[in-house]
Amino acid sequence: MSGQLVRSLLIALATALVAVPLGYFVAPWLGWGVFCLGLGLQLLFHFRNFARLDRWSRHPVVDASLEGEGEWDGVFGRLYRHEKELRQQIAQREQEIAMLIAAGQALTDGVVLLDLEHHILFCNRTAEAQLGLKIEVDRGQSIVNLVRQPEFARYLSDNDFSRPLSLRPERYRERVYAIHVIPYAGSRRLMQIKDVTQEDRLDQTRRDFVANVSHELRTPLTVLAGFLETLQEIELDTEERQRYLQMMSDQAGRMQSIVQDLLTLSSIESAPPPEDEVVDMSRLLDKLRRDAEALSGGRHTVELEIDGKADLLGAEPELVSAFGNLVTNAIRYTPPGGRVRILWNRTPLGAEFAVEDTGPGIDAKHIPRLTERFYRVDRGRSRDSGGTGLGLAIVKHSLGRHQAQLDIRSEVGKGSRFAARFPLHRVIAQG
Incomplete structure (x- = not known):
């Protein structure tokens, strides 16, 4: 602004140099008139730029046409650049705030x-x-x-x-x-x-698991401790002694089965993904049928039906364990004289292994929880049949590792059907 002041003083001095000779040699009023006219024009020039600045200050916009004359052009130029930079900073801040809000929403x-x-x-x-x-x-x-x-x-x-x-x-x-x-x-x-719903469920599952394991092991341990105390304190004849020892052996075997199933389940959960080895289903199905007949001891009719020959890709030990559990359950829970069917079907979507029985069936309210560890529809009957309460949990985890789904259908009084459905990429057609 100092340049503008110097310029104004020079203009006033030039006006005075013109006005003084006119006032001295011609007429005083003429000199004063010229001097006042010069100052008036200069004031009008500044007033015009001040008015423009006042209008812009009321509605500041980034306008490239905002310009003045002389030194005022520099003033307006600096205002234009300042307003432009300020608006750019505001836009950048708004963008950063919008990104923070978007991050919060995500x-x-x-x-x-x-x-x-x-x-x-x-x-x-x-x-x-x-x-x-x-x-x-x-x-x-x-x-x-x-x-x-x-x-x-x-x-x-x-x-x-x-x-x-x-x-x-x-x-x-x-x-x-x-x-x-x-x-x-x-x-x-x-x-x-x-x-934290999932974490809460897992924590509840862990608590239930510990409680169930303790409950399942407490009964055989109590029986063993009771019989040991009896054998130590009471003289028994040979026949009675052998009966007690046999009952103790049965309870020890039950505990061993529970521990073995727990180890199997743990190894399945922690094992790497199954390798894609070819599982000979014809041989596996024949073995399942023979095992079922041996377990039944002639008390059931065991049938094997194959519709469309196909093999599977997966870990054979896990599939043997899963299929064997389904077949064993069918034999154990089907009354003598009943029928157990082992089915293997190739389907357009893959393949299906199923076990059907004519047992007592399961109430629909129990079906969603059957694969939970130690879940039993009838605790006393399950123990009498020799089950550990972990078989279907093993089946579920083994099938899940092969991208297969377990479908359970049952009707009280008519029997049950347990089916494992495998996706197409796990199936290899024979011939």
Whole structure:
């Protein structure tokens, strides 16, 4: 602006140099008139640029046509560049904020931003689905009024966020959420909502597993301890002694079977994916039939039906274990005189191994849980049949490693059908 001041002084000096001679030699009024005219024109020039600047300041825009005259052109040029840079910075900040919001929306955990009074400032889509919120409507509302659960309200009011809150929302009682509240920025709180339903189920499964193993082993151990105490304290004849020893042997064998099945299940779960070796199904099916006849001892009719010859790709020991469990269960639970059918069918979608029996059948309410470890429809009857409660769990894991599905159909009083369906890429046609 110093250049503009010098220029104005020079113009005023030049005007004075013209006006003084005119006023001295011609007429004083003429000199003053010329001098005032010069100053007036200069003021008009500046006023015109000031008016332009005033209009722009009321509605600042990035306008390349914004320009002045003389030194004012430099002023307007600097304003144009400053406004352009400022708008670029604002656009960049808005883009960064939009990316942060998009990242928050992409999180699989729920995120809710609250103020100190627990009013909602922001929440992502995951939190909306988890807590039933709607940010367009609920922004500014107290989250305690929207999530009406006493334990949640106490957690926020206690102000102790050292541990997360485990919450089962009223609208989704089967879900379990871990809620963490993190104070930030002085007067803000970030609430993170993590879905821990799967972890909770796994933890419950582990607890049930330990309880079931303890229960399954306690009975034979109690029997063994009782018989040992009897043998130590009471004199028995040879026949009675042998009977007790046989019962002890049966209970020891039962415990050995449980431990063996547990080891089998553990090895299947931790083993690498099965190798794609060709399993000769004709030989395997014939072995299953002979094993079934041996286990039945002539008490059942055992049939083998093959529709479309095909082999499988997979781990033969695992498939033998899975198929053998299905066949053994059918023999054990089918009353004498019943029929057990072993079926192998090639289908357009792959192949199916099935075992059908004419046993007592299973109530539909039990079917979804049959593959759970130690789950029994009738505990006493299962133990009498020699089962450990782990057979179908082994079947499920073995088939899952071969991308096969276990389909169970049963009707009380008519029998059951257990089918393992293999995908097409696991099937090799013969001939």
